[in-house]
Structure formats: C-alpha cells, structure tokens
Amino acid sequence: MQHTLVMTGASRGIGRVAAEHILRRSPDTHLLLVARGSSGARLAAELSGHTVSHVPADVGSLESVRSAATGIRDRLDRGELPPLRGFVGNAGTQYTDALTESLDGFEATFAVNVLANHLFVRLLQDRFAVPARIVITASDTHFGDLRHNLGMVPGPAWKSPDLLARTGAFPRPHTAAAGRTAYSTSKLAAIHLVHEYARRLPAGIDAVAYNPGFVPGTGLARNAGPVTRFAMRRILPVMTLTPFAIGRRAAGRYLADIVLGTTPAPTGSYVDRSRVARSSEESYDPRREHELWEAAERFTAAYAAGADALSDDVLSGSPRWDRTAPADSGEHDS
Template sequence: MQHTLVMTGASRGIGRVAAEHILRRSDHAHLLVVARGASGARLAAELGAGGHAVSHVSADLGSLGSVRSAATAIRDRLDRGELPPLRGFVGNAGTQYTNALTETPDGFESTFAVNVLANHLFVRLLQDRFVAPARIVITASDTHFGDFRHNLGMVPPPAWKSPDVLVRTGAFPEPDTAAGGRTAYATSKLAAIYLVHEYARRLPTGIDAVAYNPGFVPGTGLARDAGPLTRFAMRRVLPLLALTPFATSSNAAGRYLADIVLGTTRAPTGSYVDRGRADRSSPESYDLRREGELWEAAERFTAASAAGAEA
C-alpha cells in the first residue's frame, strides 16, 4: 500500500543516505522531505531521479511559525488526497552551535528549538493524520550519556534544568563558548529521549515512537557553525575514526536509520536504538518526573503555533 513518510534532515549526511535507502528498498514509499527554501525542490528532484515518489515542503526549523506552516501544508495535502496515507515521521534534522546564546525569532534558544520543539510541533500537528501502523523516529545522540566511553570527552555532559530555563539563551555556564553550545546540544538530545518516552505513553496504539542514536558520525554538518580548525578536523581527520569502534560512517549510520524507519530493526515503541539494535539509553534518561515536566512545557511553548495550525 502506498504511504507517506515525512522526513527532516534528508539533504546531507546520514539523512541523505537514509532517504536513498528508503526509496530504493520500499516501492510503496512517498518520501516528503522538509527543507529550507529552494533547496527542498532541488533535493526532491535529486532523490526522485529514477522514478521514486518524492515531494517537498519548505520550512525553517528554527521558526515555529514556519514549522506550523509546513505541517499545515502536509495536513492539507493529505486531506485532499494528494498524498497517500501518512505512516511515518523522521525527525533527523539537528543543529549544534558554538555558543548557547543563539536565539530564534520566537525568543527560544536555537539548539533547543530545532532539536526539541520543532520535532514536537510536527508530531503534535500530524498526530491525528497518522494511519496505523505508523512510526515516528527521532534522531538522538549518545552525547546524552555524558561520559568518556560514549563521546571521547569531546562533548560536555547534559546539564538538565527546568525546561523554562533550557528554552532560553544563557542556560549553561560560559554560554558564549563552544563548551556552552555543546552542553546545549547534549541536553537537547536528552530532552528528545524524554519526549520519545512520552510519545510512547500518549500516542494512540499503532503509532510507535523510537529514538535513534547513530553514534559519533564524523563529517556531518553539525560542525558547520564551528571555527575553521574544528571544521577541518571534522571533515578530514575525525572521519578516520569510522574505521574504529569509536565512530560510525555516514553510510552505515544512514543505513541503520533506514532500517528503523522501514521496520527491519525490531524496536518496540519507546525504544532507544543504538545503531542497529534496541538498547538502554543512559540511566538519567529514564525519569518520569522530567518527562512529564518537559511534555507540559513543550505543549506550552508550541501552543500558539499549534492552535494557529488547527484553527
């Protein structure tokens, strides 16, 4: 049966590899890519070469208003029958800044807005359009463990605070430094796992939610806002780690992501999938109080945008 999969972060890195695998391995998938500006049309044309069913919608994930517009457009296209039934959402896009002071037009800290709130708003606005069985996959990160074994000391551990603090700039020590930006990133990925647990509890039966950890993937676009030395290391030096157990190549990480989306990897709702298998996330990531608190806060932060889309 033809079905629609909505995907963010498909333009490069593991997302691009995953998108190509999904289209190559599923004749029934219509892939709807979410991308900024004119890049969406170009990406859809490239992925659609060879007769694959691909379309696009434009969105700036740093703007909740833009996310709302994109989700509304998808809902309308589904309702008009222009798209086959919705069976999946892949929230793969992510960002990392060299500080914790970058602010979105909505007044939110940008890392938290893109890595947490944009996904949440998409999920909530598309929730009643999913047709079971459906799967939501949110790309997380093993930086949420906060230990040397998982990130080689390259990223500080998450520093959880009230979501009302995390959503604002300057939430961490030395917010104007790269360490502050990396702390914001690790914390946002912990938040993503918390929300996946809440989705597993709250979404209707047949709509599964899974967090995916690709491992450390050198050469992705996450360092694009870093300085020239860091960008050079990420592109030219650190990719050599993919030859060791400490890192994952983009090709392997993209294939793992496609396996989860297509159901090849067994993962019950609420799972944390570490590359190719379901596993336990960090002990800190299982906290019912924080999960409920974050759900309530994410609902508040996105309420105006959600109401505008459903009006």
C-alpha cells in the same frame, strides 16, 4: 500499499543516505522532504525515479514548522498524498555558544532539536494511519561519559525546561563548551519526549529514538570555527576505521532500517545504531518527562492553535510499555 513518510534533515549526511535506502527498498513510499530554501527541490530532483515531493520550511522557526505541517495536513485531507505512516525528525543543529536565539526567541539548539520535532508530531499526530512510526534522531552524547563522548562533548546539564528553552542556561554561555552542553542536553530532552510520546500517542503510532553514534564528516559542525570544521571533514573521519566512530553510509542505512521496521523496536525504545539498547539511566525519569511535555506544549501552543486536537482522554493516556526494565540489557557499542 502506497504511503507518505515525512522527513526532515534529508538534504545531507545520514539523512540523505537514509532517504536513498528508504526509496530503493520501499518503492511504495511517497517521501515528503521538509527542507529549507531550494534544497528540497534540488534533493527531490536528485532522487528522481522515485515518488518524492517537498515542502519548504526552516526548522529553526516554529512558524515555518507550523506552516509546513498545516500544508501537509491539507494535502492529506484533499487526497493529494497517500496515507501518512511515518515522521522522521532527523534535522539537528549545534552552536558554538548557548546564546543563539531562534526566530521565535528560544535558545536555538533547543528550538531545532526539541521544539520543532514536537510541533511536527503534535500537528500531524491525528493524520497518521496506523501502523505508523515516529523516529527522532538522538545522540549518545546524552550519556555524558568518556566512553560515549570521547571527551569531545560535555554531558547534559538538566535544568527546568523554562531555563533550557532560553539563552544563557549554562555556565560561560559564550563558549563552545556551553554550546555543546546545550546540544547534549537537547538530545537527552529528545529521548525524554520519545518516552512521553510512547505513553500518550494512540496504539499503533510508535515513537523511537535513534542514536547513530559519532558520525564525523556530517554537517553538524557547520556552525563551528574553521579548525573544528576542518577536523570534522578531514581528520576525524579516519576514526570510522575504529570502534569509536561510524561512517555516514552505515549510520544512514541503520536509520532506514528503523524507519522501515527492519530493525524491530517497540514504542519508546532507544536504538543504538543497529539494535535496541538502554539509554542512560538519567533518561528514564517520568517526572522530568511529564514536566518537559507540559513545557513543550506551552512553548508551541500558539503555533498549534487551530489544529484539530486529540481528545483529553487520549492525551492523558497511561503508559503502554514497562520502562523500568531495559529492552536490551546488552552493552552499548562505543
């Protein structure tokens, strides 16, 4: 049966590869690309031969996200799109400091990697046709150890969400180290929210976090200096020949596997490349997850105003899975 899949971050890197796999392996998918400027139209043209459309949006602007999500809701309501069965929040960013503000006045990393996805989920949640799946791209940088970060990215430094959402939350905020700390912390926040979505969303709407591992050669370092960009493009890709990194084609294929259900993953789970695994011990904290949910609701409330809201009993729903035990107790890949 034909269905709609909304996807951000499909214009390059693992998202582009995943989009190609999804369309080839699931011909009933209407892939709705959320992309900035003309890149959506260009990508839709490049993926001709499949059912692809696009909606313009800058995920660094919550007003732009609101406009895109509202447009998608309207198209679904008018029957211009088949039933909505999925959302893939693959867009992400990393800055060379922790001082960059989004258009809405939030710290830019937090705005893109956390708040944009949250607003999309909240504005689309009552338009999903079950079964549906939400996939949010996370990162193993949230572990904060040498084994997962290879010493290249500082681990997360959790603070109150009200601090994380503002610039200057980390020591020496003008440095690249602070920017990378903002990145790893935002990816920890993304996992926290996936756990909260699993508690709150109605049965049949699953939420999963996906860790692609270290994927050199993507556009993530586009805001870095010339030396770092050169290393990411020309030197670090050699690491894909080792267990410490993965190529974008494999990472994109794994993402498609999760979206399509080829990789079984219960709601609230963390998929490390090709299998369900356990995220960091720090990532399992119901008190922190609830606090982050409440803060994300406050930060996005003005942009969600006017959209149909879920009833209070749904929003306060109890957990539907046991997060005290890992879904897979096996070791993570490096």
